[in-house]
Amino acid sequence: MERLTSLGGWLHRRAENVAVGMLATMFAAFIVQVAFRYLLNLPVGWASELTLVMWLWLVLWGAGLVLPEREEIRFDVIWGAAGRKARRWMQVVAAGALLFLYGASLPAAWDFVSFMSIQKTSYLRIRYDHLFMVFMIFLVAVLFRYAWLFVQALRGRPEPGGHNVEDLP
Template sequence: MLKQLKNVAGFIGTLSYGVLFVTFIFQVVLRFVFNKPLAWSDELIVILYVFSMFWAGAFMLKEKDHVMLDIVYEHLGDQGKRVFCITYSLIIGGLFLWAIPASYSYVSFMMREDTPVLGIPFAYVFSAFILFLAAIGLFYIRKLVILFGSSWKEEVGAVPHDPKNAESVE
């Protein structure tokens, strides 16, 4: 079931970015080859870009694909990594979940404003941001559950020492 949801999320993200790309090429051809610029294509590209970035950040990227500063983290022991993961999961997840009500209120408020050319309510344009906040917040709640469970070493990347394997860590 989870794999099917990931496939659907990947399809939606790929489709939105594909439509963005085709619209961009269409716009370039009309503007520079036929000297017939289109107003709606610029707006559609921006809307699809906003949607695609938040959608991909929420549902398509793995944690290791997000920007991370692991200079200190890599030099910590297993327990230190666990404390570090718990701390940043509480901070990041907490902030994202804390931001949902105010963000939802603002996005709902934007229902009264429409995009200039296509007339799409801005609430629809930025609704992917609410999904982004919720997905990342829930991801870190899940991570906290794992970090407080028995399989926390796998979550922090602890590798048992193996003298035959040069990549193992003590």
């Protein structure tokens, strides 16, 4: 189990490295776009397109693989007022519902992504199926995350906020 935890930490750090690379690429493309447009009076479409592609990938990559569960934005008024058993079952129900919804959307998402192979972006000529593949990565990552949370809640293990379900009031 210790080896698995170590591997998970290493993979998480690599996912963060990829996100940093995407952010750096997006920033560089933005600077190139501004410089060419306002200093050289020569607008370049590829820089704008690259910025948009990096933004799309960064948001979905980060939400699926980098952002820890405890740092997601939530409205937890009901969660905070609930007792230990209620929180545990709310986590089971929420994780189960999200597993069902994301799982049910997986085939349709795959059909759409694979269908988009017929088009390419205007400037960089990236096939849209390659561009939207990050959504499939996001879906699979979220399915794994909520499967893990579902099992942990059933076992009474730590919840996303870092608290142990057993220690709650």
